[in-house]
Amino acid sequence: MSERTEQPTPKRIREARLEGNVARSPELSAAIVLLAGLVLLHGPARQLANGLGEWIKALLVEFPQNTPNMNSLVTLSLVSHAGLWLPWLGLTLGGILAAAVTVNLAQTGFLWSSKRLGFHLDRLDPIKGFKRLFSLHSLLELAKALIKLLLIGGVGFAYIRPRLPILLGLNQNDAVGGLSLWLEIAFGLAFQIAILYLVLAVLDYSYQRWNYLRSLRMTREELKEELKQTEGDPLLRSRIRSYQQRLARTRMMANVPKATVVITNPTHVAVALAYEPATMRAPKVIAKGVNLLAQRIKEIARANQVAIVENPPLARLIYQSVDLDQEIPPELYTAVAEVLAYVYRLNGSFSRAVTT
Known part of the structure; x- marks a missing residue:
C-alpha cells in the first residue's frame, strides 16, 4: 500500500462495482432494521396484538358451544376477524422489509454482480481459510465485536440498575399490570441499545467506506496506464494536436x-x-x-x-x-x-x- 498513493479514478470504482466490490456495512443494515422494528412494535404491532386478542376472546366464547367442530371453528373465526389483525400484520412486516431494502440500496445502489454468485474453489482451501481466520482483518473484527459488546453491556447495566427495585417488585402487581410494566422497561432498554447500535453502525460504515477507497488506491504507473487506455497514448495525442493546429494555421493562411x-x-x-x-x-x-x-x-x-x-x-x-x-x-x-x-x-x- 505504500506505493499506492493515488486516489482511485471513477473508472476503477466502476470496475470494482461490476465485480460486486462496494462499501457496505452489515451493522448499519441490522441497526436500521432493529430500530424500525422497535418503532413498529410501538405502533402497528400493538394494534396487531389487540386484533389477535379480540380474535382469541371471540374464539374462547364460541369454543364451549362448538367443541366437536374445533378445526372449522378456528378457521371461520380467524377469517371473520382477519380485518382486525391482518392489515396491521402486513404493515409491520412491510415496514421492516422496506427499512431493510432502503438501507441496503442507500449503501450499494441497484447492484447486481454475478461474479459474487459464482463458485470459487479457493474458498475451500483450508490453508487460506486458516490465514483468513488469523488475519489482521479478523483480529480487527474481533476487537470491534468486543468493544460493541462492552458498550452495549454498559448501556444495559446503566439502564437496568436504577430500575432493579421495580423489576424485583413485579410479583406484587397483578398479571396485566406486571406484564405492562415489564414490557415498558424492556422497550426502553431495547431503544437505548438500538440507538447506541445505530451510532456504532454509522461509525462502522464510515470505516468500511474509508477502507474500501483505500483498497482501491492506485500506483502512479497504474494511473498512467489507465489514462493511456482511456485517452490514448500521450505522444499520439500530442501529434494529433500538432496536426490539428497545423491544419488550422493552413486554413487561416488561405x-x-x-x-x-x-x-x-x-x-x-x-x-x-x-x-x-x-x-x-x-x-x-x-x-x-x-x-x-x-x-x-x-x-x-x-x-x-x-x-x-x-x-x-x-x-x-x-x-x-x-x-x-x-x-x-x-x-x-x-x-x-x-x-x-x-x-x-x-x-x-x-x-x-x-x-x-
Missing part, C-alpha cells in the same frame, strides 16, 4: 488573400480583417498571429496586394480581445473604421464604400 487590411505591431503582431459592406455587419478577424506567424501573414498579404497598416495599440487590442472568425466588438468600430477609410482612400474606393 484566408489572408481575402482580407481587406492587415493591422500590425509592426513586427510582433499581425491581424487580418475582412469587411464586405453588402454582406457583413462588422469587420471580422480571419487571421491573426504573433512573431513568425505574424511575419508569414504579412508576406502573404504583400504577395496578394492586401493593404498593411501599422497601428500597434489597435493590433494588440484586436489580437487579445477578438477570437478568430469573430466580428470586432462595437467599442472598436471607430478605430477600425478609420483604418478602413485610409485603405479605401489608398485603393480609390472610399466614396464607393461610404455610398454603399
Whole structure:
C-alpha cells in the first residue's frame, strides 16, 4: 500500500462495482432494521396484538358451544376477524422489509454482480481459510465485536440498575399490570441499545467506506496506464494536436488573400480583417498571429496586394480581445473604421464604400 498513493479514478470504482466490490456495512443494515422494528412494535404491532386478542376472546366464547367442530371453528373465526389483525400484520412486516431494502440500496445502489454468485474453489482451501481466520482483518473484527459488546453491556447495566427495585417488585402487581410494566422497561432498554447500535453502525460504515477507497488506491504507473487506455497514448495525442493546429494555421493562411487590411505591431503582431459592406455587419478577424506567424501573414498579404497598416495599440487590442472568425466588438468600430477609410482612400474606393 505504500506505493499506492493515488486516489482511485471513477473508472476503477466502476470496475470494482461490476465485480460486486462496494462499501457496505452489515451493522448499519441490522441497526436500521432493529430500530424500525422497535418503532413498529410501538405502533402497528400493538394494534396487531389487540386484533389477535379480540380474535382469541371471540374464539374462547364460541369454543364451549362448538367443541366437536374445533378445526372449522378456528378457521371461520380467524377469517371473520382477519380485518382486525391482518392489515396491521402486513404493515409491520412491510415496514421492516422496506427499512431493510432502503438501507441496503442507500449503501450499494441497484447492484447486481454475478461474479459474487459464482463458485470459487479457493474458498475451500483450508490453508487460506486458516490465514483468513488469523488475519489482521479478523483480529480487527474481533476487537470491534468486543468493544460493541462492552458498550452495549454498559448501556444495559446503566439502564437496568436504577430500575432493579421495580423489576424485583413485579410479583406484587397483578398479571396485566406486571406484564405492562415489564414490557415498558424492556422497550426502553431495547431503544437505548438500538440507538447506541445505530451510532456504532454509522461509525462502522464510515470505516468500511474509508477502507474500501483505500483498497482501491492506485500506483502512479497504474494511473498512467489507465489514462493511456482511456485517452490514448500521450505522444499520439500530442501529434494529433500538432496536426490539428497545423491544419488550422493552413486554413487561416488561405484566408489572408481575402482580407481587406492587415493591422500590425509592426513586427510582433499581425491581424487580418475582412469587411464586405453588402454582406457583413462588422469587420471580422480571419487571421491573426504573433512573431513568425505574424511575419508569414504579412508576406502573404504583400504577395496578394492586401493593404498593411501599422497601428500597434489597435493590433494588440484586436489580437487579445477578438477570437478568430469573430466580428470586432462595437467599442472598436471607430478605430477600425478609420483604418478602413485610409485603405479605401489608398485603393480609390472610399466614396464607393461610404455610398454603399
